[in-house]
Amino acid sequence: MDETTALEVHDLNAWYGHTQALRNMSLSMMERRITAVIGPSGCGKSTFIRCLNRINDLMPGFRVAGRVLFKGQDLYAPGVDPIEIRLRIGMVFQKPNPFPKPIYDNVAYGPRLCGIKERARLDALVEESLKKAALWDEVKDKLHHSALALSGGQQQRLCIARALAVEPEVLLLDEPCSALDPIATGRIEELLLDLKKNYTMVIVTHNMQQAARVSDTTAFFMLGQLVEFGPTSQIFTNPRDKVTEDYITGRFG
Amino acid sequence: MRIEAHTLARMLSRRRRMELGFKALAVTTLAIALGSLALLLLDAIADGAGRLSWQFLTSFPSRKPEEAGILSALVGTVCLILLTAVFAFPIGVGAAIYLEEYAGKSWFSRVVEVNISNLAGVPSIIYGLLGLELFVRAMGFDRSLLSGALTMALLVLPIIIISSREALRTVPRSIREASFALGADRWQTIWHQVLPLALPGILTGSILAFSRAIGEAAPLITIGALTYVAFLPDGLFAPFTALPIQIFNWVSRPQAGFHANAAAAILVLLAVLLLMNALAVFLRQRYQKRLNL
């Protein structure tokens, strides 16, 4: 197994106004692996993952210090274009957020922004992305219907397809299954395991079984700090920290 | 805590009585508002309906009330409002986009914000005075259609900015984030996602602002729009008149015939307003349907 580091976080601190949300975080995420981020509500999981593609730049009053290296390049170095970063590091949000447009236009949005106009090429990209997201068979006959008419699980897979259409290298997923039933969740988990062949992924989840099932590495956060970080099998069977053990086994207060 | 049965019953009956009281109050105020409106309308219809005719719509004003018409005023009003929209809509929406999407939370943007809200409350005659100094005199546009439209544009600008900002604010953050996460820049996000969603609100607010401008007489009188115009405006710099001015002029005449003319002109003005509001509703429905597909 070749283990190359895709994302490396060094001493990351983040603030919303005066409240600090992340403290001295350091961890690295391997290429073509799934890293799970777990921890109690409000511990900074979303904040952390949103630092990795600089989407939090848009949040008024938000500030970061520290370094996030993507293949050796510091994302927060001066002169780095956040748009280029977001093209290489895609994101799927906690709540499905399709555009109120047809399914086709949702998936084609990213490629069109990159200047792809030829119908045939867009058609191919849309089909390929929807197939990767395991949605093609369900929507191939209604590509020009509104995305809002899809079910929650279908919408979330559409959001995944939309993110894949710009062909990123990394996919960040913030609780992608929190609004879904077990069947839709199962489909998305299968999908993630399948996508692992080509993508590096970071997934935030409140579902311990999900973290155990899909991830290779797990990070446990508490109160904005990294408590424990290691191979998923070790974290779930033999955690080093008492707090981690309590949280994972549900004995957490 | 347990409430005894009879205390509870008393409490509930008191609430019911209060609710009844509020309902009666609400119905009364509504009746007063609608009633006075109906009275006004009936009065105008009684006085003016007889004068409404093709001849009235297609004649220029005249010394004889039965020969006079509102052609120049009606055409003037339509030209004025179209021209006002051409100036005020892009500037107002542009300013709203800047304030809402680009300007941060600096002291500068807060000062601008407070000023705009205050400007929306400034009496229209003040805008007339500004227009008189700025457009009629300083810029030398004279008492032209252009001066009138620019003055009206100033008058409606704050309302357009405020309602457009409101409409932009209703677009959920999640949609913007989805767009940015796909590598869109700020302008692409605004153009492809935010504006289409905000458009129904922007259009409705703007059309309501323009219909307010249609009824304004004070600023036009201040900049010196003519009250007797026996020709149609043939360009931006042509003198003009408008319906409210024509009505004002006829009402102040002693002859009863002119009063009937004024009532008829009021009915025409109301029809124009109704038409514009219908347009606002229509546009809103249409765009909303397109969004829901």
Ligand SMILES: Nc1ncnc2c1ncn2[C@@H]1O[C@H](COP(=O)(O)OP(=O)(O)OP(=O)(O)O)[C@@H](O)[C@H]1O
């Ligand atoms: N926009 C914001 N403004 C101010 N504080 C914020 C904002 N977003 C998050 N926070 C604070 O930052 C801390 C971390 O929040 P974050 O959303 O990262 O938590 P989380 O681990 O994702 O929680 P959850 O599991 O509930 O999604 C919290 O204390 C929260 O109150």
Ligand SMILES: [Mg+2]
């Ligand atoms: Mg979160």
